[in-house]
Amino acid sequence: MADVLSKRADRTLNIPEFLVHYLLEVSANSFHPADNPSGIVNLGTIENKTCEDIWLKKVEDLTPLIADKSSLYYYNLSGFETLRQNIGKFLGTKLKLPEPLDPQKIVLLDGVTAVLNAVALAIADEGDAILCPIPTYGRILNDIEEVASARFYKVPMFQECDTGDAAEFRIDVIEKYYEKAVNEGRNVKGLILCNPQNPTGKVYSQNDISCLLDFCARKGIHIVVDEIYALSCYDKPEFISVLQCNIPDPARTHFLWGFSKDLSLSGFRCGMIYSESTRLIDYIRKVSFFCSVPAPVQIILNAIISDSEWLDTVYFPTYQKRMRENFEIACRGLEAIGVPFYRGTAGSYIWMDLTKFLPSKTNEEELALFHKLLLGGVYLCPGKEMFSPYAGWFRFTFTTYKDHVIEGLKRMEKVLTSN
């Protein structure tokens, strides 16, 4: 039956879905201190559960708003004008921009996942390369390859022998891999940067971003900056958005953000793109018909994002405080077990170095350790899924429930000290 589907479908089906597979497996047997104490602690999926109590109350208060006829019928599928306007104001303030983002240059889709796919469709033809510094958010490969058929081209930017910052920004490395891709006959169309970076938690400096903007402008390639963790910094340096920088090639510079991380609402499915390129925005508006944010969701998100008083006096202070607490617990716990980690300053996760538990430092050993930890009741994301250049690194999400962080650390210790 192999030939009943298109080549496109076959190719997509051949791209593995490791993390989705384990998310579903782990979700079917989640740890709960009272109801399922032998369930699995999920420290692998990046969800922000630190403020669940606050969000449940907020959503309950806002739910009556959707009992409105605007929930029922077709609407502007690329995003309500009011919501785009309010997101533009919110980001303008939070990212310290001189003015709000122009709502006409914003399109909303059902998650940054959908936005990455739409951007890849817009900037690359089948087989064209999009560069991406690694390690990075693993699904980017699926997002740009599965439907858009662009080619994810890895640029290793994590150094084994580092000079104090293993995730140091290296424009020379980017240049080298750009040339390598060209010499291999690839048509390089763009570069995607996650800032803050997932999984290292690295925040790039203004100088790093400016260097990259200049590089992409010189090469005439698009630069897509995914800032989905922009408001999840727990330490200095202060986060600098690409939109705060001097942009040499505005028509090829695109900014992405969403509600899944900074605002904890990954179930609401809403991501956005802001770009000065009218043609790119027009194209993404067209494809928004396939992945629009449902009207009832937009109504609630609009009420949230326009409530700056609640966001600034209730949500963000609580999120900052709880994120910081969980981060400290995780750091202290890892130090106590003797697990080294990269010192990031943002995001929901810690990039841990478990290489000392891998005698030969191979990917097979990394996978074996992953399974051993899972058997010991803790799910952690293995570095291979984030294209780590070295085997043995794992990502630990600390923005889950505090008791899950504590229980996960206990289980890690048991597994890692069991030999």
Ligand SMILES: Cc1ncc(COP(=O)(O)O)c(C=O)c1O
């Ligand atoms: C860097 C990055 N971009 C995008 C996403 C996906 O976001 P969304 O839930 O909006 O699709 C994630 C999720 O983990 C992420 O880490």
